[in-house]
Amino acid sequence: MFRIQVCALIGGLVVAMAGLPAVSAAEFPTTRPERSLQFAQDIRAVRLGVVPKVVGYSEKGAEATLRQSGFLIDVAGTEASNYPKGTVVRQDPPEGKSAVKGSTVRVWTATAPRVLVPQVVVPQVRVPQVLVPEVRGRTVRDAETLLKRARLGMRVSGAEESNYPEGSVARQEPGARTRADRGSTVYVWTATMSLVTVPDLTGLSIDSARQRLRDNRLGLGATSRRPSLPPEGKIIGHDPEARAQVKAGSLVSIAVGDASQVEVPRLAGQLERAARETLKTARLRAGDRHTEESDGQEDRVLRQAPEAGSIVARGSTVDYWIAVPAAATVPSVEGMRTQEALTILKSARLVGEQTGTEEALRPQGEIVRQEPAAGSRVPRGSRVLFWIASPVRVAVPDLSGMRGPDAVKRLLAEGLVVGTVGQEESEEAEGTVIDQNPQPAQRVPLGTPVNYRVASLALIRVPSLINLSLDRARQELVGVHLVMTRLPAEWDNATRGTVIDQNPKPDTPVARGAEVIVRISAGPLFLAPWVIGGGIGAILLAASAGIWRSKHRPDGTRSGVAAKPEVRVRLEGEEVDADQGIGLDRNVPEVRIRVRLERGESEVSARQLVAREERRTS
């Protein structure tokens, strides 16, 4: 400043010296020697003066003071200050400087006081001046000490952003190396850290980020590694974030991408398929699938391991737990009735449903099968299907051609029972089944009786041969497949050679091929001794015929018993009688057969005979 003032002074003198002849020349044309003389006189006429202090004066007061000292005043502008508005806060040249009298002193007046400054009443008396020391950049305490040594007071007027260290003096008024009244106050402003904007470091390398921060008056803080997509080594985040306002010099922490690690994504609440997709996208693999009972979130992920946000190596597996509805144990309903089963299932938080019927050896209406099986664990509210018993049906076997016992065995084997067994004359082998009811292949309930008929020999009714000639009688018998046996002729009133008796009698049913004994007439009897002998012989023959008859059943079989015995069977008590008399006449010994049934001991053997009992009130 001092240098500027000196230059201004010298400049002023040069201008003055340059200007004076011009003015004089114009107004007072003179010769050269005259002009030199005039210059010397003018030089002597230039008078210097010391610029008085006008800072702190009102504008009018300053003008008066300067005029009194031979200076002009120029209000150059206004300036914020703690001085009252209109008070001169700065002057140029400053007080104490030498200047050509008549020159102009520029002053700046205060606009509005920053702080309330007590009205300083400037004494009109001149006080000794002191040089204001430089206190900027010093701490407030140091500044106060320095100013005190210079016999100046100090007052902190406020704070302002500055590049000086925070808390140190950023500005002083009056400025350093200016003169001030001894004991006057120097106003200082402390420095506050200036705010800078954090630049966006994303995608930069660490070195580039460090340089970018330095350019922005920031520093590089902690460096961490975080999973990221390739390429590695680039900054993927920082704290504070970009565009944040921070104090200059602050440190910015950065996160550098690491492609070998990944962050486990959150799977909870996702459907299984989506969760697996999420893992795939995060370059992880789905691990073990578990289920966990839950009343809500069915089929969605309940939890995971490792947890979301964990940092794991790329390609690691993540186990997850899928919510399944809370399970219930299926009770057994077999053997129950529908209504009972529905109640039991409802109490087990299941829904019973009768699906159909199934043939079973169980009382009709009883549940014979259920699905799922008893003891199974199923989600609550699941359906349990059951089937109720219906009579078991079996196909009736074809009994035709079987012998009776074989037919019985076959029926029993099929779960059927023997019904009514009848006989019918047939050409089929005797004792074989010729028809049945129900018919073969018909499906009937188990235990249904099957009636059948077996073949009996075809019986032929014996024709009447009486009064026929022997030849004629033979022809008749041959025509019906019977065989004739002739007995010796007998005296009779009938025509000689005709049949007078036959056995079996006419219309008697006999088997095919059976013998029919005939006796023919020998004509009327003539009394003669040989006739008597012949009569005795006839009696003997008759007797023998009786014995023969007794051994020939009408059906042709030879047996000691009659073909159609009159059987009396009593099933009362412990005895069954079957009496039979045999023989065609009283001349044959009588044989009687009696069958008596005696019932022996019975025994029931079981580890536990009675399984359970039910009481039912009639």
Place this chain on the structure above:
Amino acid sequence: MSDSRIQLSDLIAGDLRAVADKVEQELRTGDSAGSASIAWSMVKSEAAARLHDALKIDVLELVATAWSKAKELKKYGDTARYPPDQSIVVHLGEHAVSCRVQPVVEVLFNEVSLPSVRFNVELVARFKSAALNIRGGVIREVLPGACSAQAVLRYGNVKLKEATTPEVRFPGRLGLGNGIRIN
């Protein structure tokens, strides 16, 4: 009733004439050789037929009679404990019932009694399960379930005939007429 049921004669079905022949053979070699064997030889065919008729006994009734004497079921005969207005359905577990019947064939020749021939029929019925409907101390109905039976006809120590049925399932209930009293 017995028409639709299995009878003992159904189990020992078939031609009993062979049985009769065997008996004749035994009689000839046995102690009672002589008149008995002669008489039997005269009537064996008819006797076999009568024997068959005599065995027309309802198997279920035979078995029910055995049940009625089983000690485990004795208590159901107590009408004080089980009054007649209550039906008791007793479910039986797996068990076997064996019964013996002895048909005795007597032959009278002109009213003269010849030595009788004593047969022995042994029936063994095996039940997987069964249920008895008992009321008033009387077995009224049977729900036989599944069972198999074996019947053996013997004369002395000689096994004349043997029959075994496969397991047969009986649906529904089978009545026993007036029932069989538990004693």
